[in-house]
Amino acid sequence: MALRWKLLVSHLAVLIVGLLVASLSFRGVAVRATSSHMGGMMAGMMPGVFRGVQAAVSAGVQQAVLVGVGVAGVVAVVASLVVALWITRPLGHMADVARRIASGQYGQRVVYGAADEIGEFTGAFNDMAARLEATEKLRSELLATIAHELRTPLTNIEGYMEGLLDGVVRPEPQTYEMVRKEAGRLSRLVGDIQRLSRLEAGGERLEPRPVDAAVAVRGALEIIRSQFDQKNLVLVVDLTDRLAPVWVDGDKLQQVLLNLLANAHRYTPEGGSVSVRVQDSGSAIRFAVSDTGIGIPPADLPHIFERFYRVDKSRSSAGGGAGIGLAVVRSLIEQSAGTIGAESVPGEGTTVWFTLPKAAAGIAGGP
Ligand SMILES: Nc1ncnc2c1ncn2[C@@H]1O[C@H](COP(=O)(O)OP(=O)(O)OP(=O)(O)O)[C@@H](O)[C@H]1O
Numbered sequence: 001m002a003l004r005w006k007l008l009v010s011h012l013a014v015l016i017v018g019l020l021v022a023s024l025s026f027r028g029v030a031v032r033a034t035s036s037h038m039g040g041m042m043a044g045m046m047p048g049v050f051r052g053v054q055a056a057v058s059a060g061v062q063q064a065v066l067v068g069v070g071v072a073g074v075v076a077v078v079a080s081l082v083v084a085l086w087i088t089r090p091l092g093h094m095a096d097v098a099r100r101i102a103s104g105q106y107g108q109r110v111v112y113g114a115a116d117e118i119g120e121f122t123g124a125f126n127d128m129a130a131r132l133e134a135t136e137k138l139r140s141e142l143l144a145t146i147a148h149e150l151r152t153p154l155t156n157i158e159g160y161m162e163g164l165l166d167g168v169v170r171p172e173p174q175t176y177e178m179v180r181k182e183a184g185r186l187s188r189l190v191g192d193i194q195r196l197s198r199l200e201a202g203g204e205r206l207e208p209r210p211v212d213a214a215v216a217v218r219g220a221l222e223i224i225r226s227q228f229d230q231k232n233l234v235l236v237v238d239l240t241d242r243l244a245p246v247w248v249d250g251d252k253l254q255q256v257l258l259n260l261l262a263n264a265h266r267y268t269p270e271g272g273s274v275s276v277r278v279q280d281s282g283s284a285i286r287f288a289v290s291d292t293g294i295g296i297p298p299a300d301l302p303h304i305f306e307r308f309y310r311v312d313k314s315r316s317s318a319g320g321g322a323g324i325g326l327a328v329v330r331s332l333i334e335q336s337a338g339t340i341g342a343e344s345v346p347g348e349g350t351t352v353w354f355t356l357p358k359a360a361a362g363i364a365g366g367p
């Protein structure tokens, strides 16, 4: 049954019950009142006259009720139509927009001005549509980027192989090494994509436990120190405070630190310096990796945590990364109930920071 009919039926039902009750009780009351009022007065009158007065009162009440039914019935029909229109029109519009979105027109939105419950609903509907649009855009961009990232090493491998077959490229160890390097790039990229999709699907299980921040930082530095030495980069570590343990998966914390240190290493020219600072910040511990590298322009800064986002789009993947590292880092930190951010001045340097809950807070808030 359409909403407008349901509303009409409910209005009419209320009306009929109300009038029935009113008419019955009013009739009873009126007849009783007439009898008691006129009983004494007309004691000497003929009983026929008395009954006639009673019948007239009763008929008057009936007439009044009929007029009431008529007027209230018309009002009920009009009211139920107006209310039904108020509700069904935006709902119909919303259904229309939903169908258009389903057919691929992701830019469609519901227009509704009033700040009532329907307004709240259309607001939530529009938010959902906006998210859907953003996800869809990201998905198509992602496919294009993945295709592009895969094509470069594949084209190179194809080129070397054709060169070898035609005799243009000599079968030397360097040639094979180049092919191996390109294949390595391919498998790294595929591995990164797999890691990212697993992580975003919530497939990578985190096993948080209390972790000593200082031990985690020193562990990561041990792994990467030789690369810094090779590039003549100074490593400064600020771990002065005695810090409470953090509530995190230790392996993932190391992965985060290594990713940030790898970025600092990659984007800081020789002779620069990189510092790692860990501080207490209330209920959390704050980690920051700062460098004196090339920096990030303000327009790019809000996007660096997005998948495949790289400031220098033209840079070959051989020199830089695929733009996945920080997306993985953000996902890990957010899954660990932390926050993350970055500050940068182009030409001067970059700081990427993140916080993690202290073990006590993590345990209290955890399952
Ligand atoms: N410390 C930094 N200094 C300057 N630019 C940075 C720094 N860290 C990140 N960026 C910029 O942010 C982009 C995204 O970083 P991200 O770590 O996600 O990707 P990547 O390092 O290019 O590749 P990957 O980490 O996947 O190997 C980088 O391409 C770079 O342009």
Ligand SMILES: [Mg+2]
Residues within 6 Å of the ligand: 259, 262, 263, 321, 324, 325, 326
């Ligand atoms: Mg990186």
